[in-house]
Amino acid sequence: MHHFQTKERILKLAREAGSLSFRGSEVHIYPDYSAEVSKKRAAYFTVKSQLRNAGFTYRMFFPAKLQVTDKHGQKLTFSSPREVSTFLASNLPGTSLTPTASL
Template sequence: LHLQTKNKEVNSVTYVCYICAKDCNDWWNSWERVSNNEDDVATLQKRVSELEKDNAYLKEKADDQENRKSAEGRDMVAFIQRLIPTLLGRENFPTAPMVERAHRTPAHISTPRPGRPRPILVKLLNFQDKVKIMRLARERETLSWEGARISIYPDFSPEVVKRRREFDNVKKKLRVANIKYSLQYPSTLRVIVGGKPKHFRCPKEAEAFFRDTSSLPGQET
């Protein structure tokens, strides 16, 4: 009888331990699910925040493009024909230059900074108009239209653009030193040093030569 009583007590304790172990396991599984859900919620909140930023950027970009379309009108060719005399002087263009076609570059070709419009590609019918436009743009140095800075430059192939951009660092140094320069086609840097023209076809050579630009006086190209 005593042994049977002990067996019942052991069985009872074993059952209680089983229940406790099961409860602990259930609690652990529940805690793990809650933890995973919290991680999922945090991930979703981060994603929602990113999507909200993307949406705000796209809305701003769409508004900007809509505003530009209103300013430029639906006829880009006519807009360019009006813009060139405005920028470079109507006295230089008593008759608007003949534009064969004009359009903004595709988004996958140009990679402008956020908020910066894509460049406009313009093809002129008269080569002499192109020469005149480039000359006047160089002479005026700074061009603006309705408060926005305008840059005019030839349309280069991607390879030429890449080679010209390799001179960006030394060009910054020249600007800081107040030294005028020109970047000739296809990718040659030209400056006047000591009254004589100096040409650099290699960016590294130009960097080495102008390493100490502060000691060089401002020169005219």
């Protein structure tokens, strides 16, 4: 949104409402990230896909850190896609995984 005050009001109302839904589906409203932060988060796209395919769960932290829950329930936090790729390679023997972008 180009109107800062309108955007801030929508974010405030969304926080106050708690949960929002539209036609039975839950809706989440988040503030925009800067171009720099968006680029850093986008660099994880390939490794997130590989994590999903391998059955790992994960979540992103601001600005661009990825927390992975391993098969034993241990939570590991990574600061770059390359670190996640190394983790995947060591946890999936015989697989060569490399991220398309690294920071």
